[in-house]
Amino acid sequence: MDIYEELVRLRREGRRGALATIITTTGSIPSYSSAKMLVRDDGSVVGTIGGGCVEAEVITGARKVMEQEKPETFEFNLNKNPSFDTGLVCGGSLEVFVEPILGDPTLYIFGAGHVGLNVYKVAQMAGFQVVVIDDRVSFANRERFPEAQEVYADDWDKVMASLNPPDTSFILVVTRGHREDMHVLQWAVDTKARYIGMIGSKRKVITVCKELQKLGVPASKFDRVHAPVGFDIGATTPEEISVAVAAEMIAVRRHSQSALPYMRRLQLVSDEVQEKSAS
Numbered sequence: 001m002d003i004y005e006e007l008v009r010l011r012r013e014g015r016r017g018a019l020a021t022i023i024t025t026t027g028s029i030p031s032y033s034s035a036k037m038l039v040r041d042d043g044s045v046v047g048t049i050g051g052g053c054v055e056a057e058v059i060t061g062a063r064k065v066m067e068q069e070k071p072e073t074f075e076f077n078l079n080k081n082p083s084f085d086t087g088l089v090c091g092g093s094l095e096v097f098v099e100p101i102l103g104d105p106t107l108y109i110f111g112a113g114h115v116g117l118n119v120y121k122v123a124q125m126a127g128f129q130v131v132v133i134d135d136r137v138s139f140a141n142r143e144r145f146p147e148a149q150e151v152y153a154d155d156w157d158k159v160m161a162s163l164n165p166p167d168t169s170f171i172l173v174v175t176r177g178h179r180e181d182m183h184v185l186q187w188a189v190d191t192k193a194r195y196i197g198m199i200g201s202k203r204k205v206i207t208v209c210k211e212l213q214k215l216g217v218p219a220s221k222f223d224r225v226h227a228p229v230g231f232d233i234g235a236t237t238p239e240e241i242s243v244a245v246a247a248e249m250i251a252v253r254r255h256s257q258s259a260l261p262y263m264r265r266l267q268l269v270s271d272e273v274q275e276k277s278a279s
Contacts (some may be wrong), residue, residue: 002036003047011103014129014166014269016041018062020098022049027092029078038101041066042132049096054078071099104129105194105253106149108165110156110184111174112139115199118242119172120145126246128170156183165193170249173198173230182208189221190199195252197229197245226252227273233261 003019010017020037022029029050037047037055039062049055054076061074077093107123108115112134120130124147131150134140140153152159165171171193173184181198183209188196198205205227213219230244231251251259 001046003036006038006046007101014103014106014168016066017101018060018065018098019101020096022047022094023097024095029092029094045128046170048133055213065098065100069100105168105170113176114238115174115241118238119245122242126250129254159189165191167192167194169193170195182211196224197226199229202228228264240264
């Protein structure tokens with residue numbers, strides 16, 4: 001199997017991987033300079049950098065690289081560390097560069113109204129593949145969303161049953177009403193999506209989540225929900241809201257530690273206490 005063809009396939013499917021390349025060598029090693037190995041997100045590999053303990057450690061390191069989405073260089077001295085000698089080497093040293101392989105993340109926008117349309121525009125420019133879902137064909141169509149990966153205009157349940165968002169995906173809930181928001185959110189919290197955002201005031205968001213709890217959805221399911229969605233920049237228009245939402249999704253995508261204090265994660269318990277105190 002060709003490594004580069006497999007790399008393209010992973011990216012097309014929105015999956016993660018890590019490409020390991022031997023970049024420097026000294027002395028005798030079990031492979032050759034520029035040898036490559038692709039580690040998939042399920043732990044399987046294509047190619048080899050020589051086998052043995054070195055390769056095993058690189059596979060372990062590749063998982064970290066995938067998770068943090070940052071490249072790393074691993075150094076191995078086969079002379080000084082006999083544990084690397086599995087009978088395949090005579091000695092030497094090597095450096096292995098491991099880089100993350102990431103496809104453009106998919107953003108599922110539930111709601112093709114004004115906010116959904118503007119988020120679609122900004123997200124497209126920021127490198128997201130966008131899928132648009134609405135139950136109104138007059139809103140969800142190719143004329144309004146010409147560059148979307150997919151556009152669904154159908155019953156919510158029918159569309160959601162056909163989707164299987166991977167753990168690299170993003171979900172944004174911006175439907176036309178509380179009832180639809182609650183219905184989509186109930187489905188979204190059971191997906192593997194990396195990010196779930198829902199529009200609305202803090203009171204509306206808490207109300208929706210409390211209703212879902214009454215339906216049996218555990219409070220812990222809402223830990224990934226960003227709501228009210230987007231950074232608090234005082235946005236009021238659909239265009240401004242789209243900028244706030246896109247900025248938050250980019251921060252999540254890029255693992256921005258400096259942005260964490262500004263993300264409005266849903267905290268049902270503390271917010272409920274605050275509401276009671278305020279009343």
